Amino acid sequence: MAISIENKIALVTGANRGIGKSIVESFIKHGAKKVYLAVRDTSSTSALEAAYGDKVVTVQTDVSDASSVKKLAEVATDVEILVNNAGVLVPSTPLSENAEAALAKELDVNVFGLLRITNAFADTLEKNQGALVQLNSVASIKNFSELSTYSASKAAAYSLTQGLRETLGKKGVSILSVHPGPIATDMAAQAGFHEGESASSVSEGIVQALAAGEFHLFPDLMAKQFEAAYQSFSDNIVTADLSE
Template sequence: MRYSVKGKVALVTGANRGIGKAIVDAFFAHGVEKVYLAVRNPESTQDLQAKYGDKVVALPVDVTDEASVKALAEHTRDVDILVNNAGIMKVVSPLSEDAESALQEEFNVNVFGLLRTAQAFADTLEANKGVLVQLNSIASMKTFGDMTTYCASKAAAYSVTQGLREKLGEKGVSVLSVHPGPIATDMGKSAGFDEAPGAETVAAGIVEALEAGDFHLFPDPMAKQIEAAYQSYADNIILGDLSV
């Protein structure tokens, strides 16, 4: 379903830096009316508040806390576009003694955080005929040894996103699954990707993908390599009708 962001109200988790911050900028550049900046520490959004004034509202949220997510949803019933961007990455070998704790932490944020957020906002998105944008990764399709636990969490998040596409779709809500490659954010740099494309590449791609009515977005050069190999499977299996 094609979707224009112009005149809409958006909420972006993890909006204070990196891809989240770039999404806020891209939304305003394309006519979004208001953006809720949903972050752990609202003071971390002061530069965005100075830039956009009363067009932004900073609100606290901890996606690992169900009550926090529900409280956020209660205060933002005018949301049309929900961007679930908050996520964490641990650089750890699957043979490390820290692998289990890393996996638990990443699942709590990257997977259960998605579930909590989607469930809390489902009624609002249905009422407003809105969209859910989920920041996944090429790591949902390809595992890299020292990012094994992160990749596992993103693979699970992608699986959940597919289920949300089906069930929210029945309510008239569109879902976009975003799969960037390495991006030059703080997270990307921590994994050694200093020369990667900027976050604005992902943000611009999201606006374009929503307008095109796409389910998958592979926004950057490395991601597009994955897309080229994955396209047939995505079209015939992920998006295909297997009931016939």
């Protein structure tokens, strides 16, 4: 289902920097009426508030806290496009001493955070016939050994996104799964990627993919290489109706 950003009310988790901040900027550029900035530190959105005034509304939110997410949903009852961008990355191999702790933290934010957000907003998105955008990664379809636990958490998030496509899709909600490669952000630098495409390649890609009614978005050069190899499996298995 095609969704235009123009005159829509959106919410972006992790909106204060990197890809999240760029999504806010692209949405407003393309005519969004209002964007909720869901962040842990409300002082971190001051630049966005100065730039966009009453077009943005900062709401303190921690996706690892169910009560915080519930309060967010009680405030943002008019959301039409929900972007779950908040995520964490803890570099670790499967044999790292910190592997269990890293995976527990990444699952809590990257996977359970997605469940908390979607359960809190499912009725609102259905009522408003809106869209859910989930920031996954190319790491959701290939494990990178130095980022093994992060890759595992994103694989789980991607699997849930597919389930949400089926369950919420039947209720008129559009689902978009976004799979960037290395993007020039603090998180990418933390992972050891010191070069990458601009975050705007992701945010502008989201606008275009929503307008086209697509389920997958592979926005940057590396991601498009994954897409080329993955397309057949996606068409024949992931998005196919296997009940026929």
